[in-house]
Amino acid sequence: MANRMAQLIQDDGHCVFMPIDHGYFQGPTRMLENPRRTLEPLLPYSDAVFVTRGVLRSSIDPGNTKPIVLRVSGGTSMVGGDLANEAITTSMEEAIRLNVSAVGLSVFIGSDYEHQTLTNLSRLVNEGEQYGMPVMAVTAVGREMEKRDARYLGLCCRIAAELGAKVVKTYWCEDFEKVVEGCPVPVIMAGGPQVDTELEVLEFVDDGMQRGAIGVNLGRNIWQNEHPVPMIRAIRQIVHEGASAGEAHELFQTLKAESN
Ligand code: 5RP
Secondary structure (H helix, E strand, O other): OOOHHHHHHOOOOOOEEEEEOHHHHOOOOOOOHHHHHHHHOOOOHOEEEEOHHHHHHHOOOOOOOOOEEEEEEEOOOOOOOOOOOOOOOOOOHHHHHHHOOOEEEOOOOOEEEEEEEEHHHHHHHHHHHOOOOEEEEEEEOOOOOHOOOHHHHHHHHHHHHHHHEEEEEOOOOOOOOHHOOOOOOOOEOOOOOOOOOOOHHHHHHHHHHHHOOEEEEOOOHOOOOOOOOHHHHHHHHHHHOOHHHHHHHHHHHHHHHHHO
């Protein structure tokens, strides 16, 4: 377990995970139509990749040396009934055979499927403990992005940690330190739908890191950007080098100019 965690969280205690799992309920998401093409330029700057087994098998070479966090929940779609109605879709044996560093699933607290998704988490943790496999809980908010406040996200993160998640992924929000303080395991930030400017992304990453996040699991605001590599490198500068949002934005502009 400790070895797998060390593969994910770098020596400085921080991490940049690259999620390309969105297709498991969204289908061919914009700029992720071809996962291999999207991922390849970003891999060198990613500490780990968050992906389903289907995309791992089809779109990532076995010689890839980056740690994998395997998305093991699903069973819903954007056009179906309720996104929260998830089951565990991939066995622990499969995760081990795929030699992954962690498994991840969503929990939908406050939804009709709260109990189901929380017991999915508990079951996965039970299995993970048998094999030394960390579980990352994704505190999903479905389509209701207005739920992104410290009280709700703090509740979700704490419950996920209480049930045994080794790391919790949530969204950045105002007063993010309240989310982190109430959660006894490391917290990482997702990005959510693409926002208007690069600076906005860099500012919330900077703010969240200062308030105690250990890193990011941030997808669309990187690979839906017109300049994904400059974007991930700017984010890395904040997460791993302690740069401010302003400094990271300068790096983004420089790299963007070079790539034009
Ligand atoms: C999608 C996920 C994503 O991994 C997570 O939301 C991070 O990606 P983004 O930054 O695009 O929100 O769990 O189901």
